[in-house]
Amino acid sequence: MTFAEAEEIIDDDGHGESEGNPDGMARVYVSPELDGWTLVIGPWCDPCDTERSDDVLRLCRDRSARYGQAQAYYYGTQGDGSAWLVAQDGVVLRRYCETGEAEDAYLTLGEPMPLERAHREQLGLPAVWDEASRSEEAEDEWKWAAFHLAPEIAAALGVSPFKLMADTRVEGAGVIARTPHATRG
Template identity: 25%
Template sequence: MDVAELLSQIATDGDYNPFSLRDLGPAEISAVREALSSLSLREAALAVIATLREPFDFALVPQEKPLPLNACEFWYALPTGDQEAVLDAFGLSSPVPVTMRMGRLAWRYEGHRWWLDHGRCSVIYVSPVLDGWTLVFGEPAEDFHTRGTLADGVEDPHGVKQMWANEAAKRTVRRERCVALSRRFGAAHLYLKSHGDSTTSWFIAENGTVARWYDVMVPEEQIGPPHPGEAGFWLPHEENPWPAGSFDDILLAHVGKEAALRFRDRYRQLQAEYNVPDKCDADDVAAQLSVRPGDIGPTTVVTGHGVLARTGCPG
């Protein structure tokens, strides 16, 4: 692996292929450490070192620069600047100070370590205070490993029923987590948005009660009336009023980028014709109620440093 190229890429655009770190050996890690002497590559080198959980001098961590946290799929938002209380509430330990660039790369790497038993649940990134909110990327070990139970005698040869039972159990645990957090911090939000499909949900708890819960997979179970964070949008499960087959000619006659562009233009045309608003997802709700990770930038008021912290899982 070309270490210099990897660090330059991280320093330039804050992105990288998480799998590129899987096979870094002692020689490559030594080369990364040598780059700590370069002001232009120091943060990138620290990002790699922190991601691989190698020790480093915390005094080298530079001043925070707000960075969009794109492609986030699961995060809590708490209206507090008390980082110690947040760590305690999630049962986290051994916090390591990091910048947003360092935290983002480490969290992305954590999310791609699917080949390990605890590859996606041993480290959580807790952001600095962002416009008065602390974001938590990840969940406690006991929540992550929640499993549902099937009634005795239920046949499930392909594991589908178990999968749905697991999801239902996690929804309950996450709702209870938000309620408990809201008792401590006044409010607690949980956002989920898949970038691989249309899955999305949000929990909004206030002062120990669920003000709103919505999940596109089980809209019939939603809790609470429409929330101000959804104002001006349709919910994802709501049916569009235009006739079935309105896009058939595009899908049959076009492929790739051309089809996508034509589909978008037709969709906008039908929205205007039928006076239909956009459908919201967790990102949209977060943008109106707290902090949308992808909107973080120069105008975001940032206080303190974020940290990488350990859950109860080994890894």
């Protein structure tokens, strides 16, 4: 299955337009290997979904213990925010969500990634959050910047589906797969 075909299916699932999959959690797209990475795409992988965040965290930690690295991202292409979860060698290095939800702050784990720090500095903010110099206006500026950061972090740490090029090494074929959520009922 091509990315274009998968994008349509996953988008329909995510917006409740798929019969038998109203919450979008029953299917994911599993990409072919892309420059050594396999992407699993769909709402089921969202690291900031309140119902799935613990499961996604555990999956990334377990996959990274087996394969060295695992990551999960959320990116709302209609300005719905961003989230990233980065695990390495069985340890979660960072989880950060910026979706405008009150629970976002409770999901934060680990220290800011280098790209987060660089973006904060570009905004004139301290690279690391500092409560002593915190201003509501500055943090609002950061939150709006972070709303669009997930694809950039994915590209910097591995592969972003938004940054695939003709020279991306591809091995295998992509498929639509059923998740364990599909069997609930």
